[in-house]
Amino acid sequence: MEEDFVEKILLGASVFRDERSLFPEFLPQKLPRREKEISRLATDFRPLIQKKGSFAINVAITGTAGVGKTAVARYCGKHIENAAKKKGVAIKFIPYNAHTFRTKTSILRNLLTDHFNVTARGFSDEEILGMLVKRLEKDDMRLIVALDEANLLGSDEILSIIHASEVFGIERSRISTIIICRRTEWRAILNAPLSGHIHDQINIPGYTRSELVDILTYRAQLAFNPGVISEEIIEMVAEIASQTQNARHGIEILLRAGKMADYEHFSEINAEMVRRAKVGVYPELRPDVLDDLNDHELLTALGLARRLKHHGITATTINEAYKYYQIACEEKGVRAQSMSAFRKYVNHLDSVGIIGKAVGPLGRGRRGRRARITFYDLPATVLEERVLRILELNNKK
Ligand SMILES: Nc1ncnc2c1ncn2[C@@H]1O[C@H](COP(=O)(O)OP(=O)(O)OP(=O)(O)O)[C@@H](O)[C@H]1O
Ligand SMILES: [Mg+2]
Structure with missing residues (x-):
């Protein structure tokens, strides 16, 4: 065994230009084939930037797994912040995932401590809310809070977050929401009081094969060195992912196949690697x-x-x-x-x-x-x- 073989691996060549760009939390600069949904969400939130006064906008984004719900919300959130800055309006986009934040209380507390540097410990919910509202008024700031996997919060908690900002009068409400949820779960939690507060619901359809080809071509460009993956191989991955219409499915296969090429010291990804990678990826059942x-x-x-x-x-x-x-x-x-x-x-x-x-x-x-x-x-x-x-x-x- 050569003594420096580990260094050789660590310093050696890889098929990846940037492996992390295929990790689940990575948000790409562009979301090809989601222009329509992004425009609609941006149009829904336009009044926050263009109209004076306090009011909230609540939009639900639904769809099956891996269709880009989270990505579309985060993408828009970023651009809303940028556009607002250009207009001299203060808007903050803050995403929460209900896996981590399971109640209205934990979300409000986190808003205050992490984003406004105020200690929330020892105060009641009402007091916290009071402090938050005051602070938003003082800074003349609006919030867009994304509630991802909102089914885990349930309709009561979602409603109480929406209501929270109305406690001091609807005309003073400064907290808007984007509620993100798979479609089946959304149907299960949607009730009349909640639906009365939703201004728009955007249902995102699954991806077709040709849409997946465009998306995976783009994601492969970000992730792999030139010449590593051919058009045919991308089409093969798109074909597999089109069975679930789920972009994550295709992206995970790209990542695994790339890792296989690296483990086995290949400079290209071949069909066999895709076939093997596919077995390890469990697409969520639609x-x-x-x-x-x-x-x-x-x-x-x-x-x-x-x-x-x-x-x-x-x-x-x-x-x-x-x-x-x-x-x-x-x-x-x-x-x-x-x-x-x-x-x-x-x-x-x-x-x-x-x-x-x-x-x-x-x-x-x-x-x-x-x-x-x-x-x-x-x-x-x-x-x-x-x-x-x-x-x-x-x-x-
Ligand atoms: N149009 C697109 N262009 C590029 N990448 C995309 C596109 N749509 C989705 N993705 C990528 O596919 C993956 C899944 O997308 P996302 O997490 O937004 O799905 P989701 O609808 O929120 O799924 P879930 O219901 O499981 O939370 C992410 O890695 C995302 O970056
Ligand atoms: Mg999601």
Whole structure:
């Protein structure tokens, strides 16, 4: 072993020009193919810059996973701040993710301590709010607070954040919001009081293959050295990501494939690396696909997920799956349908791409070649969790 081999790696060549530009938190300078949504959001917030007086604007951004909701909000937020500065207006864009900040209180406290340098400890919510409002008035400043993954806050907390700034009179409210939420979750939390406060709702559609080609071409330019990735390889990644319409899916594959090239000392990314990278990336299942399923199709998916969740099992038969479906029905207090109905549900799940069907050996010491049911690269536990949530929501309706 050469003594300096670690240094050789550390100082050696890479396919990446800037690997970090493919990391999840990176916000690119441009968001190709989102011009329409960005213009609409900017138009919604234009009054904050052009009109005097205090008022709030609340906009919801919805859409499935990886369609650019967070990116569009942050991109616009940055430009709103810049444009306001040019007009001599003070506007601050402050993004919060409800994973980290779960309540109105934690958000208000953080606003005050981190962004206005005021200690919030020992004060009640009302007092904090009072201080914040006073401070905003004194500085003649407006805030746009993004509430990302807002479903984790729930409608009551979101409303109380919107109301917070109205406590001292609607005409004094200086806190606007951008509420970001996946579409299924948004439907679950939207109620009349909340919807009464939303001025606009922008639903962002999933990306098509050709849109993904443009986006991934741009992201690859930022991330890789020239000559590392060809147009054909980008098209291949776009094709894979178009199944979920999710840009994150494609970006993660680019990152993993690039890492593989580096690990194995290749100077180019090839199709084999993409195929291998794809297996490790679990695109979030499009929630709207599950939305459109009826209860028995959901119970079928639940049974399959539970069957395939077991270690080492990648495929199952229709008979085996039927048993798990029956158990799921029993658990939910629903009468199980006949085998022939069950076959129809399985076929439907196949046609919408939740499961796959193949003919081949069953594997792991189980004999026989039969039609078998598989999941694509979606983990069974993820499917189980999503299906249970939707069944619960349907139950509440
Ligand atoms: N039009 C685009 N151009 C370049 N990159 C994009 C574009 N749209 C999305 N991305 C990138 O794709 C990834 C996913 O986007 P983003 O995080 O905004 O999705 P999201 O809709 O908020 O998803 P989630 O519901 O999972 O939070 C990010 O890395 C983002 O930078
Ligand atoms: Mg997001």
